[in-house]
Amino acid sequence: MATSVLALLATGFLPILGVRFAWVTMHWIAGLVLAAAVLFHVVRALVWLEPSSMMVWPADLRAAWRATLRALGTRTVVPRPGKYLLLQKLYHHAIALVLLITIATGLVMMVKVDTPFWTRDPYWLSDATWGVIYVLHGLAALTSITLIMVHVYFAFRPEKLWLTRSMVLGWITGPEYAEQHDPARWRIAGRSAAKRQAAAESRGAAD
Amino acid sequence: MNLLRTDTNAWGQEVLLGISWDLLPWFVGAGIALIVGHALFKALWEPAARRRLDRQPGG
Numbered sequence: 001m002a003t004s005v006l007a008l009l010a011t012g013f014l015p016i017l018g019v020r021f022a023w024v025t026m027h028w029i030a031g032l033v034l035a036a037a038v039l040f041h042v043v044r045a046l047v048w049l050e051p052s053s054m055m056v057w058p059a060d061l062r063a064a065w066r067a068t069l070r071a072l073g074t075r076t077v078v079p080r081p082g083k084y085l086l087l088q089k090l091y092h093h094a095i096a097l098v099l100l101i102t103i104a105t106g107l108v109m110m111v112k113v114d115t116p117f118w119t120r121d122p123y124w125l126s127d128a129t130w131g132v133i134y135v136l137h138g139l140a141a142l143t144s145i146t147l148i149m150v151h152v153y154f155a156f157r158p159e160k161l162w163l164t165r166s167m168v169l170g171w172i173t174g175p176e177y178a179e180q181h182d183p184a185r186w187r188i189a190g191r192s193a194a195k196r197q198a199a200a201e202s203r204g205a206a207d
Numbered sequence: 208m209n210l211l212r213t214d215t216n217a218w219g220q221e222v223l224l225g226i227s228w229d230l231l232p233w234f235v236g237a238g239i240a241l242i243v244g245h246a247l248f249k250a251l252w253e254p255a256a257r258r259r260l261d262r263q264p265g266g
Contacts, residue, residue, distance in 0.1 A: 016228050071248075073256040075263060127216060131223025135211065138226030142234040149238030153245070 001041065004034040005099075005148065012141055028113055031106045038099060053083040053186065054093075060086040082185030095147050098140045105137040 007030035011023040045051055059079070064086040066078045084092070112130075114120045125133070155164045166172045172180075177188075212224040 013231070016231070070260075071253060071256060073259045075260055127220075127222040131225065134225030135223065138228075142226065142230055145231075146234045146238040146241070149235070150241050153242045157249075 001034065001037040004030045004037060005144070008034060008102075009141070009145065009148070013145075024113060028106070028110055028115070031103070031110075034099070035103045035107065038103060050083075054089055056086065056089050059185070060089065080180065080182040080185075082182060091147070091151070095144070095151070098144050098147060101136055101140040102144065105133045105140070108133055109137065 008027060011027040011030060015021070015023050045054070060081070063079045063081060066076045069076050070078055108125075111118075111124045112120050112122050154160050155167070162172060162176055177183075177186075208229050209227045210230065212227050213221050214224050216222045
C-alpha cells in the first residue's frame with residue numbers, strides 16, 4: 001500500500017513539477033494496485049480484525065482531554081488506550097477518507113484512459129462533472145502529501161520506533177503491550193496472548 | 208493565487224479543469240508546520256511542563 005501511494009505521488013506530482021516522462025500508464029497501474037490493497041485491508045479489517053478497535057469511543061475523548069491537561073501542566077492520570085490512541089484513529093480516518101476519494105475519482109477517470117480492456121471515452125460525463133472529479137482527485141492528492149509527511153515524521157520519532165516496528169513486522173512485545181495499552185480495552189485472545197508472551201519472554205531473555 | 212484551474216472550451220464557456228497546482232507549496236508547508244510545531248512542543252514545552260509538575264507539592 002505504501003509503495004503504491006509513493007508511486008502514485010511520484011507519477012502524479014513529478015510531471016507537475018516539470019519532470020517529463022510517460023507517467024499515465026504507471027499512474028493508473030499504481031492506482032489499481034492501491035485500490036486492490038485497500039480492498040484487501042478493508043475485508044481483512046472487517047472479517048479477521050476488530051473494527052471496533054478503530055472506532056472513536058467516549059473513553060478516547062476523556063483520555064485525550066486528560067493528556068491535553070497534563071501537557072499543559074496539570075497533574076492528572078492519563079488512562080492507557082486500547083489498541084490505538086485517539087490521534088491514531090483520527091489519522092486513520094483522515095487518510096482513509098483521502099485515499100477512498102482518490103481511488104473513487106481515479107477509477108472514474110480511468111474511463112478517459114486507453115487501457116488493454118477498453119477504449120477511452122472522454123464524453124462519458126459532462127465537462128462540469130469531470131471538473132468536479134478532477135478537483136476532488138487533486139485536493140485529496142494534495143491532502144495526502146501533508147498526511148504522509150506527518151506519518152513519516154512520527155514513524156521516525158525515537159519514542160515511536162516501537163510502533164514503526166509493529167507496522168512493519170506486525171507485533172509488539174509483552175512489556176510494550178503491558179506498558180502502553182489497557183488490557184481491559186484491548187483484549188488479546190488466550191492463544192495469541194500466550195504466543196506473544198512466549199515471544200516476548202524469549203526476546204527479553206535475548207536482551 | 209487561484210484555487211482552481213479553468214479553461215475556455217470551443218463554445219467560449221469557462222470549464223473547470225481541476226484544483227490549482229499553486230496550492231502544492233501550501234500543503235507541503237502545512238506538513239512542515241505540523242512537524243516543526245510538534246518537534247518544538249516535544250523539545251521545549253513538554254519538558255518544561257514536566258519540571259513544573261515535579262516542583263508542585265506531591266510531585
